Amino acid sequence: MRIGELSARSGVPAATIKYYVREGLLPPGSRTKANQAEYDEAHLRRLRLVRALLEVGGLSVATSRRVIAILDDPATSPLKGMGKAHRALSGDRLEPAAGPPDGDAASLARVDELLAARGWQVGAAHPARAQLAAAIATAESLGMGDALGLLDGYADAAEAVAEADLDLATAPATLDESIERMLVWTVVGDRVLTALRRLAQEAVAVRRS
Amino acid sequence: MRIGELSARSGVPAATIKYYVREGLLPPGSRTKANQAEYDEAHLRRLRLVRALLEVGGLSVATSRRVIAILDDPATSPLKGMGKAHRALSGDRLEPAAGPPDGDAASLARVDELLAARGWQVGAAHPARAQLAAAIATAESLGMGDALGLLDGYADAAEAVAEADLDLATAPATLDESIERMLVWTVVGDRVLTALRRLAQEAVAVRRS
Numbered sequence: 001m002r003i004g005e006l007s008a009r010s011g012v013p014a015a016t017i018k019y020y021v022r023e024g025l026l027p028p029g030s031r032t033k034a035n036q037a038e039y040d041e042a043h044l045r046r047l048r049l050v051r052a053l054l055e056v057g058g059l060s061v062a063t064s065r066r067v068i069a070i071l072d073d074p075a076t077s078p079l080k081g082m083g084k085a086h087r088a089l090s091g092d093r094l095e096p097a098a099g100p101p102d103g104d105a106a107s108l109a110r111v112d113e114l115l116a117a118r119g120w121q122v123g124a125a126h127p128a129r130a131q132l133a134a135a136i137a138t139a140e141s142l143g144m145g146d147a148l149g150l151l152d153g154y155a156d157a158a159e160a161v162a163e164a165d166l167d168l169a170t171a172p173a174t175l176d177e178s179i180e181r182m183l184v185w186t187v188v189g190d191r192v193l194t195a196l197r198r199l200a201q202e203a204v205a206v207r208r209s
Numbered sequence: 210m211r212i213g214e215l216s217a218r219s220g221v222p223a224a225t226i227k228y229y230v231r232e233g234l235l236p237p238g239s240r241t242k243a244n245q246a247e248y249d250e251a252h253l254r255r256l257r258l259v260r261a262l263l264e265v266g267g268l269s270v271a272t273s274r275r276v277i278a279i280l281d282d283p284a285t286s287p288l289k290g291m292g293k294a295h296r297a298l299s300g301d302r303l304e305p306a307a308g309p310p311d312g313d314a315a316s317l318a319r320v321d322e323l324l325a326a327r328g329w330q331v332g333a334a335h336p337a338r339a340q341l342a343a344a345i346a347t348a349e350s351l352g353m354g355d356a357l358g359l360l361d362g363y364a365d366a367a368e369a370v371a372e373a374d375l376d377l378a379t380a381p382a383t384l385d386e387s388i389e390r391m392l393v394w395t396v397v398g399d400r401v402l403t404a405l406r407r408l409a410q411e412a413v414a415v416r417r418s
Contacts, residue, residue, distance in 0.1 A: 048351055051347070122411045128403075141257050144393060144394065147394055147397070147398075150398075153373050154373075157370050157405075160362060164362050171355070188348055189359075192341060192363055193403070194340075194399050195337040198395075199331050199367070201295075202330075205288045
């Protein structure tokens with residue numbers, strides 16, 4: 001199909017499609033004549049994925065490019081694909097940067113304790129450890145150390161959700177499809193969970209008021 | 210204290226502190242002499258909050274400014290403060306933009322069904338409704354309609370977490386403090402939950418492999 005049809009079917013303006021191609025988010029169409037490119041169903045699917053990452057997931061172009069690169073260089077198992085996805089995603093808003101000056105070692109120790117208590121085996125370099133430690137240090141620096149009493153309940157919720165996530169990702173027959181589903185759902189599932197948390201907060205507050 | 214001490218105590222470079230003042234994230238210090246400003250404990254606290262929103266929460270400067278403005282014009286009840294916070298936060302990465310062309314009405318109906326089934330009373334204009342609808346439409350457009358089977362389990366997790374969130378926010382004595390805690394924890398709690406989800410995904414995948 002020509003770029004006009006790709007635009008109409010995806011709802012994405014042609015100029016935006018060209019921008020995605022320049023940014024390496026979408027493979028170029030095949031040249032048929034000078035100044036004319038032909039796109040196929042794979043482009044349409046990839047375009048939907050790009051929109052999911054950018055618009056629904058709120059990822060940066062750079063992070064989306066890293067996530068999409070995983071699809072073009074597939075992992076050898078769903079577990080390895082998931083590890084790659086977690087690392088690719090950690091570029092966005094997860095780095096502790098200049099967090100509270102002394103909190104980090106103590107907060108990381110707190111994360112290790114939680115993992116040990118739950119029997120969760122997680123590699124030492126997993127980026128979510130630092131993300132969680134930064135969040136803990138932040139809560140403490142703002143005088144909300146009591147929020148850490150919520151960690152166990154949060155971990156229960158996360159574990160229930162993760163079991164369902166893994167069922168979903170490993171359902172399909174092929175490894176490539178399984179990895180694509182894992183990528184998409186890791187990002188989209190975050191949005192689902194935070195949206196539901198907001199809705200539930202509102203509902204609980206209304207019920208209690 | 211002078212800016213050097215504020216920088217040392219917060220771990221934030223002086224140039225960054227000046228940038229936050231220019232961007233309206235931090236009130237200016239009081240002028241003592243030409244070219245010299247004096248900061249106090251309230252500045253230090255606000256600076257930690259700004260870092261929490263930007264670095265841990267991953268919010269944009271514009272969204273952080275909207276969130277902080279709520280503190281300077283406090284709501285009359287925790288419920289109203291929470292509503293303001295949810296709206297302020299929805300500027301970041303939550304808008305559906307050009308989502309899948311036909312999914313929106315059907316997806317919003319799906320959200321309404323879920324809310325009704327759970328007895329959650331949520332205002333029609335709450336931004337998380339559109340966020341959830343966009344996520345649902347995206348999953349469907351990518352051939353992952355089966356992910357919607359996970360919504361109920363996700364909603365269970367979100368409700369458990371929201372009950373704990375409300376307990377935490379309404380614990381303090383004063384309304385101002387309650388609203389600040391609600392703001393901070395809404396943002397930081399999202400990061401805690403997504404970090405724990407990643408860690409749990411890894412742990413579950415390792416256990417199953």
